Amino acid sequence: MRAFTGKVCVNRFVALLLVAMLLISCAKPASPTTPPSAEADDDFAGLPLMVPDRYDPPIEMSSVVAVDATIKFLGENDIHNNVWTRAYEQLLGIKVNYKWVVDGSMYDQKLGLSINSGDIPDMFRVSPAQLHLFHEAGLLADLTDVYAAEASAKTRDVLTQDTISLKAGTIDGRLWGIPLTDAAVASASLLWIRQDWVDRLSIDAPVSMADVLEISRRFTEEDPDGNGVNDTLGLCVTKSLWGAIANLQGFFNGYHAYPGIWYEQGSSLVYGSVQPEMRAALLALQEMYAKGQLDREFGVKDINQVTETIAQGKCGMEFGVWWNPYHPLNQSQANDPHAFWSAFPIPSVDGVPAKSQYNAAIGAFLVVRNGYKHPEALIRMINFWTDNILQSQDDNLRNTFLGDIEAPDVVLYKYTPVVLWEPNAMIDGGKKLREALAKKDPSSLDLETQWRYRIIQAYFEQGILEAWVEVATNGPNGATTILGHILEDRGQLNRFYGVPTATMAEKMPTLQPMEEEVITKVIMGEPIAMFDQFVENWYRLGGTEIVQEVNLWAERNQ
Amino acid sequence: MYKKSKQPLMRKSHLPLILLGAAMAGYGLLTALVGSWLSTRAMRGLISAGAYRNQLAAFEQTAGLIAGIFFFVFFVWCAIRASGLVRVAFAIGAVASAAPLLVGRAERLLFAVIGLPTMGAGSVLAGAVVTLVFALPMTILFILLACGRRVPRGGRWLSLASIFVVLGTAFFPIYVTVLAFLLKPGDPAVGRMIQVSSQLIKLRYLLPGLSLLGLAFISMRFDRFPSEVAETAIEKGEVK
Numbered sequence: 001m002r003a004f005t006g007k008v009c010v011n012r013f014v015a016l017l018l019v020a021m022l023l024i025s026c027a028k029p030a031s032p033t034t035p036p037s038a039e040a041d042d043d044f045a046g047l048p049l050m051v052p053d054r055y056d057p058p059i060e061m062s063s064v065v066a067v068d069a070t071i072k073f074l075g076e077n078d079i080h081n082n083v084w085t086r087a088y089e090q091l092l093g094i095k096v097n098y099k100w101v102v103d104g105s106m107y108d109q110k111l112g113l114s115i116n117s118g119d120i121p122d123m124f125r126v127s128p129a130q131l132h133l134f135h136e137a138g139l140l141a142d143l144t145d146v147y148a149a150e151a152s153a154k155t156r157d158v159l160t161q162d163t164i165s166l167k168a169g170t171i172d173g174r175l176w177g178i179p180l181t182d183a184a185v186a187s188a189s190l191l192w193i194r195q196d197w198v199d200r201l202s203i204d205a206p207v208s209m210a211d212v213l214e215i216s217r218r219f220t221e222e223d224p225d226g227n228g229v230n231d232t233l234g235l236c237v238t239k240s241l242w243g244a245i246a247n248l249q250g251f252f253n254g255y256h257a258y259p260g261i262w263y264e265q266g267s268s269l270v271y272g273s274v275q276p277e278m279r280a281a282l283l284a285l286q287e288m289y290a291k292g293q294l295d296r297e298f299g300v301k302d303i304n305q306v307t308e309t310i311a312q313g314k315c316g317m318e319f320g321v322w323w324n325p326y327h328p329l330n331q332s333q334a335n336d337p338h339a340f341w342s343a344f345p346i347p348s349v350d351g352v353p354a355k356s357q358y359n360a361a362i363g364a365f366l367v368v369r370n371g372y373k374h375p376e377a378l379i380r381m382i383n384f385w386t387d388n389i390l391q392s393q394d395d396n397l398r399n400t401f402l403g404d405i406e407a408p409d410v411v412l413y414k415y416t417p418v419v420l421w422e423p424n425a426m427i428d429g430g431k432k433l434r435e436a437l438a439k440k441d442p443s444s445l446d447l448e449t450q451w452r453y454r455i456i457q458a459y460f461e462q463g464i465l466e467a468w469v470e471v472a473t474n475g476p477n478g479a480t481t482i483l484g485h486i487l488e489d490r491g492q493l494n495r496f497y498g499v500p501t502a503t504m505a506e507k508m509p510t511l512q513p514m515e516e517e518v519i520t521k522v523i524m525g526e527p528i529a530m531f532d533q534f535v536e537n538w539y540r541l542g543g544t545e546i547v548q549e550v551n552l553w554a555e556r557n558q
Numbered sequence: 559m560y561k562k563s564k565q566p567l568m569r570k571s572h573l574p575l576i577l578l579g580a581a582m583a584g585y586g587l588l589t590a591l592v593g594s595w596l597s598t599r600a601m602r603g604l605i606s607a608g609a610y611r612n613q614l615a616a617f618e619q620t621a622g623l624i625a626g627i628f629f630f631v632f633f634v635w636c637a638i639r640a641s642g643l644v645r646v647a648f649a650i651g652a653v654a655s656a657a658p659l660l661v662g663r664a665e666r667l668l669f670a671v672i673g674l675p676t677m678g679a680g681s682v683l684a685g686a687v688v689t690l691v692f693a694l695p696m697t698i699l700f701i702l703l704a705c706g707r708r709v710p711r712g713g714r715w716l717s718l719a720s721i722f723v724v725l726g727t728a729f730f731p732i733y734v735t736v737l738a739f740l741l742k743p744g745d746p747a748v749g750r751m752i753q754v755s756s757q758l759i760k761l762r763y764l765l766p767g768l769s770l771l772g773l774a775f776i777s778m779r780f781d782r783f784p785s786e787v788a789e790t791a792i793e794k795g796e797v798k
Binding site for chain 1: 598602603682743744759
């Protein structure tokens with residue numbers, strides 16, 4: 001009987017313990033940040049939000065917004081009433097009214113019409129050209145002082161991670177537009193090589209452009225796919241020559257040539273496409289073409305056709321950006337599950353390390369109408385984004401404002417024009433991921449990075465070969481590692497990020513096709529003298545004036 | 559009602575069953591250890607993904623070939639030493655010997671030789687085929703042993719448990735892979751399942767091997783103390 005009683009006591013104790021544990025686990029975690037306003041709607045209750053001072057009474061802000069065909073809304077939501085408009089109103093005290101909503105492709109045209117008719121929104125997005133145009137017309141509010149007074153530490157960090165973001169929005173020393181930042185280095189080219197072919201032919205990793213040429217030769221001549229047919233190409237190139245996929249700028253970079261961009265040579269900026277370094281690269285490409293290492297018809301093949309060549313397993317190398325494994329390189333597994341690609345830094349033709357060229361990622365700015373009473377409201381909206389969306393690791397918060405895994409096609413941040421991305425987020429995220437992989441502990445990662453960790457884990461621990469895409473981009477020694485090096489000292493940023501100069505706007509539409517035509521023809525066998533002639537013509541047909549104008553711009557924007 | 563009398567799984571000696579269980583468990587343990595060692599090195603960036611794949615493929619092909627041959631020999635030996643339903647069970651189990659042989663070779667066989675479409679999931683399909691080649695015969699083997707009235711009582715229970723072990727270790731990773739890559743990419747819950755799955759997959763050969771060793775132990779015990787086991791059965795009313 002005593003034993004029975006004791007057993008009952010133990011059971012009760014265990015039951016109490018379990019109930020206590022259950023209650024503890026259900027309790028809300030302590031919020032490390034400022035709690036939202038008491039008036040906040042249930043939408044935001046319990047979220048660890050960092051909210052700037054709320055306007056009381058709320059202010060009105062008219063705006064305009066571009067959407068794309070993929071935008072979707074849940075339930076009763078629409079562009080005028082959604083999680084973002086409610087957050088601005090309830091948490092910041094800013095009631096945003098969209099004057100119009102238009103498809104992204106029609107935005108510039110609609111904005112032009114709207115402004116011409118005098119119907120100027122309080123806050124809106126503009127292109128770099130529009131920024132200068134509207135500034136000259138006196139339509140924009142000076143944001144210099146409100147930025148200095150209101151920008152949060154995170155906002156300042158995001159806007160200064162690359163050196164030109166804020167400069168791009170600055171005219172004559174004053175800030176007129178807040179740049180919608182993104183990762184500039186993401187446009188840098190890497191060398192992608194079919195690793196399974198390299199292994200099959202026992203080839204070492206390339207360290208020089210001579211190695212690249214040798215790999216190209218062996219991929220073409222030694223039947224790396226083992227099908228007994230001479231049907232493989234050393235290097236894939238599209239007819240457009242420059243771009244994110246199967247481009248040639250990466251190849252030229254190996255020869256210290258930087259086509260299409262402006263870079264410093266001595267004390268002035270020069271245009272890369274007309275520099276003497278182009279010649280050696282062109283001659284090397286000409287030889288590759290003559291030996292069948294490039295597609296005989298590359299001059300007419302677009303990205304889709306090159307993707308098909310990759311899917312057929314005929315392509316061994318390409319120069320492209322970091323995300324190429326997601327597309328089109330993933331296609332190479334369509335016929336061969338063992339196909340996978342590895343990224344390499346651009347090798348150099350000599351002992352001097354090669355630099356990958358890339359462009360500034362400033363494609364748009366947020367501006368405020370001159371005369372609007374609360375220009376600081378834009379900075380507060382930006383703070384709300386950077387402090388919460390970019391800085392927070394809270395999954396509930398991110399699900400609330402960005403979208404939920406249960407409805408992956410509903411992308412919530414498309415409902416607001418105030419969207420900035422951290423320029424260095426990809427590189428920092430990759431670094432954290434690799435640290436977690438080394439420790440085999442993903443607990444410190446946010447949800448998205450944890451997922452990447454799991455996919456890489458599936459590759460290494462479950463043999464899921466299709467997961468190579470994540471390994472090649474974010475895994476150990478993956479593409480984001482190389483991007484980190486490019487950002488440090490192996491990159492060549494396009495130093496001209498202003499709006500086209502007068503002569504540039506007039507002459508470049510003629511000069512650029514001419515440049516591409518000459519390069520294509522020389523590769524396909526025309527004498528190199530054709531390129532020399534092009535350089536001469538380029539300067540004669542307006543290049544000289546363009547160089548002067550660009551250098552004048554550089555002096556003004558130092 | 560007529561009850562068949564229990565008898566040991568093997569006549570004369572249980573050596574073939576012990577060797578079969580030991581070979582399977584040993585192969586499972588070895589592949590798990592080598593796989594973990596290589597994956598750790600690769601995840602730390604000490605070797606490239608290409609080197610990881612080459613080294614793993616070389617190991618899997620060699621170890622798989624040796625293991626497959628040993629499995630087959632021991633299965634056949636077990637079948638010879640057994641009788642009745644147990645013999646049928648081990649004869650069917652012998653088909654599972656093909657699985658280690660196929661590891662590292664299945665993709666080439668399915669997509670290059672037979673010419674099946676990869677549907678963008680070649681390694682998943684190939685992995686599923688290898689799993690089926692191992693799991694189906696092993697499941698049938700354990701079902702037959704669980705149903706065998708001449709099989710000692712403990713052996714039947716262990717066989718019943720082994721059915722779930724084989725099915726779980728075989729199909730849970732496939733289920734998780736389908737969820738992760740096709741149905742719910744990005745789902746944190748599936749992410750945690752990948753974690754479990756990557757550990758479970760290491761037990762794919764180890765646990766069935768240990769089950770076979772357990773069966774051998776139960777059968778040997780029955781062989782050595784048949785009366786004791788019989789009495790226990792009578793006490794429990796199993797034998798009239």
